[in-house]
Amino acid sequence: MILIPFTLNRRHVRLGTIALAFIFVIINLVLYCNSSSKAQIIDKVGSFTNEHKITLTDMINDGQIRNFKNSTTVKSKDILSFIRPSFANKGQRPKACFVTLVKNSEFDGIVKSIRNVQKKFNSQFKYDWIFLNDEEFTEEFKLGITNEISSVVKFGLIPKEHWSYPEYIDQSKAAETRKDMARVIYGSSESYRHMCRYQSGFFWRHPLLDDYDWYWRVEPDIKLYCDTNYDVFQWMQDHEKVYGFTLTMYENKKTINTLWNTTVDFFDNHPEYISSDNLMEFISNDQGHTYNLCHFWSNFEIANLNLWRSPQYQEYFDYLDHAGGFFYERWGDAPIHSIAASLLLPKDKIHHFADIGYRHKPNDNCPIDTKVWEENNCECNPEKDFTFHKYGCGTQFYDAAGIAKPKGWETHRG
Numbered sequence: 007m008i009l010i011p012f013t014l015n016r017r018h019v020r021l022g023t024i025a026l027a028f029i030f031v032i033i034n035l036v037l038y039c040n041s042s043s044k045a046q047i048i049d050k051v052g053s054f055t056n057e058h059k060i061t062l063t064d065m066i067n068d069g070q071i072r073n074f075k076n077s078t079t080v081k082s083k084d085i086l087s088f089i090r091p092s093f094a095n096k097g098q099r100p101k102a103c104f105v106t107l108v109k110n111s112e113f114d115g116i117v118k119s120i121r122n123v124q125k126k127f128n129s130q131f132k133y134d135w136i137f138l139n140d141e142e143f144t145e146e147f148k149l150g151i152t153n154e155i156s157s158v159v160k161f162g163l164i165p166k167e168h169w170s171y172p173e174y175i176d177q178s179k180a181a182e183t184r185k186d187m188a189r190v191i192y193g194s195s196e197s198y199r200h201m202c203r204y205q206s207g208f209f210w211r212h213p214l215l216d217d218y219d220w221y222w223r224v225e226p227d228i229k230l231y232c233d234t235n236y237d238v239f240q241w242m243q244d245h246e247k248v249y250g251f252t253l254t255m256y257e258n259k260k261t262i263n264t265l266w267n268t269t270v271d272f273f274d275n276h277p278e279y280i281s282s283d284n285l286m287e288f289i290s291n292d293q294g295h296t297y298n299l300c301h302f303w304s305n306f307e308i309a310n311l312n313l314w315r316s317p318q319y320q321e322y323f324d325y326l327d328h329a330g331g332f333f334y335e336r337w338g339d340a341p342i343h344s345i346a347a348s349l350l351l352p353k354d355k356i357h358h359f360a361d362i363g364y365r366h367k368p369n370d371n372c373p374i375d376t377k378v379w380e381e382n383n384c385e386c387n388p389e390k391d392f393t394f395h396k397y398g399c400g401t402q403f404y405d406a407a408g409i410a411k412p413k414g415w416e417t418h419r420g
């Protein structure tokens with residue numbers, strides 16, 4: 007080792023002090039800059055939070071959901087701007103079709119439904135009919151169906167990616183759920199879950215539906231009881247309605263344990279998607295704290311496809327899909343469509359077709375207005391109408407929508 011002789015003199019001490027002072031200043035400067043940029047970030051978060059401070063949860067807690075229209079902080083992105091083009095066609099025939107999701111094995115049941123719908127409505131109005139299946143329809147099925155319908159008939163195969171597990175779903179957990187839910191109706195069924203997910207998030211994406219604005223959903227073994235002598239699609243279009251139903255009821259809570267909380271989480275992030283004139287009072291008895299399980303029974307729907315095609319609904323579906331409840335519970339498309347329509351749309355866009363007598367086991371929609379019942383040659387018993395039955399949700403719907411209930415409704419509570 008080479009030793010360099012070194013003597014510490016005053017000059018060295020002075021230089022050292024200056025160097026230390028310099029380092030001290032630099033360190034402080036860095037610390038200051040750091041803390042001031044943190045302050046700026048906190049400020050930004052603060053103002054961000056301020057801009058979005060009203061969430062669905064806030065509205066629920068403040069009991070504000072009814073007076074949501076008075077809120078000034080939430081900017082509204084108008085879902086109706088996606089739907090309005092379908093109203094532009096007033097007085098003209100709408101682009102509409104029937105849609106049926108069905109299995110080959112359900113041939114007899116769907117033929118019964120078709121004969122009935124043709125007789126009561128479609129032999130007069132001749133709308134196209136689209137059939138969808140997750141498997142190829144057999145030639146026999148296609149021939150048999152085509153023979154029953156005098157208008158255009160199209161058959162579509164559902165793409166695999168619309169009827170399979172997304173990569174974010176844990177399939178062993180899904181299988182476990184099916185075992186645990188064996189006692190719940192369809193609780194052990196895998197295909198029923200794919201069906202519900204498909205009806206919620208995909209049927210309207212099938213390319214065969216691209217040509218249409220409106221659809222009427224028909225299932226096997228349903229029945230129309232009355233003649234419908236007006237064009238219901240044109241009525242929806244000309245009256246600027248978006249979603250039409252016949253039956254309402256309560257969902258089985260066991261199938262949707264976390265659906266409401268997941269919905270609240272979604273709308274907490276998107277309060278601007280909630281209509282200022284929403285139908286929250288149909289789906290909640292406590293202004294949004296809890297879901298009352300009321301829903302439109304989706305085996306019958308006459309509705310506008312652009313509702314589901316809207317970014318608002320697609321984002322909602324996507325959020326639900328990632329939460330996994332289609333497979334880890336047994337979320338149905340009926341509560342999902344109903345919650346979405348009730349929150350995204352102004353209430354006057356939703357219509358009860360009291361005049362379309364309809365049966366899907368075990369419930370009937372039968373006009374209790376004698377004049378309507380007689381004029382349309384209805385074949386049902388108004389005493390069995392489910393609309394205002396204590397197990398249905400028609401009373402909640404009429405009250406929430408602010409529509410007068412028909413005369414005599416009190417004596418149809420079952």
Ligand SMILES: Nc1nc2c(ncn2[C@@H]2O[C@H](COP(=O)(O)OP(=O)(O)O)[C@@H](O)[C@H]2O)c(=O)[nH]1
Pocket residue numbers: 106107108109110112138139140141197198201224225226305
């Ligand atoms: N292609 C196909 N359609 C199905 C399947 N499961 C149910 N569907 C259809 O989905 C709709 C609802 O099913 P459905 O058995 O009527 O259920 P429910 O009304 O809730 O008892 C009907 O139109 C069925 O034909 C399936 O696995 N494949």
Ligand SMILES: [Mg+2]
Pocket residue numbers: 225226305366
């Ligand atoms: Mg059914």
